[in-house]
Amino acid sequence: MSDRETPVSRRTLLAGAAAALAGVTLAPGIRLIEVAQAAAEPGKAVSSKVRWGLLIDVGRCVEGCNECVLACNRENGLEGGTRPTDSQWIRIVELKDRRTGRKAQAPVMCQHCANPPCVDVCPTGASFKRADGIVLVDRHTCIGCRYCMMACPYKARSFVHEPLTQQKPDVPRGKGCVESCNLCVHKIDRGDGTTACAEACPTRAILFGDLNDPQSAISRRISEVRTTQLRADLGLDTGVRYTGL
């Protein structure tokens, strides 16, 4: 019985500690309590205080490596095919400067735009942006028209052409719907605080974090180095940024 009571008293203690720390100022205008509230909490609705994003260091992306793609396939139950009709949530894009001969490669996935064109064109409202900045497809409302695939400048979306049976319990997928990178939304909601690709990258070239929190590793890095948004001219304000392109 005393075992049962321990967590309650610990919780009370933690609540007291949190209240005491609430006034601690981390940076001008940012207090510790706000950062704590912004983190994903299981069972609570997501809030727009956070904006999840990725920072991809192209200089660290090793030629010939596709660990992030494999990890994505494993996490989300994708079949791993590369035909035009297969689902690919991440593609490794190779870049070559014809003049200098410089070669580089980088993973390209849904860029989780702040102004997503896929959401603009969706006739049913299935394509939507969650409060925390993740662009998703609500498969319950998707009719498979594929307008969003046409609208996406990054070719990030795939259409499921065949009936599926090997879905992961956390990642429902099915024939007749459009899908794309969801920033491992089930992991974020669980409070893992990372994505499968970021976890799997052997050189830590993918950094996941909250772009709205100035103290997060990703925000600190973005404030230090020059980062690029793919097709920045479109003004989509992407959540996935690249450095060393």
Next chain:
Amino acid sequence: MTRGDRHRCAWALAAALVAWTVCAPARAEGSRVPLPSIKVDRSTQCVAPPDVMRRSHMEMLKHRRDKTVHQGIRGGDESLKQCLSCHADKTSGAAIGAPDAFCQSCHDYAGVKLDCFDCHQGRPGVQAKLNEAPR
């Protein structure tokens, strides 16, 4: 008809009778109305009484799914995963795929399309068989 033929006929009739009693839908006590034959584990209590669940489980799931997809509120007693954790068949681990599987038997009986499991995994805890290397 020879004696052998008559015997064969009688056996066939008996076999048909046995098959009918085994396969026929269950009937309520003292009623001629056929009912779906579902295996229900009554050792624990569902989130609502059976008559409420029968009529409104789809509304509960619909309400839940919107909260999950749009607000990121996962888990809880009304999630599809939680339904399956109790109602999936103990041996096959599935709520579909057999005539007496929990979801399928009732939906077959009522003639209502069951398309949750076109996308959702009907076998909880299944590990997707994945091709490690791209094709």
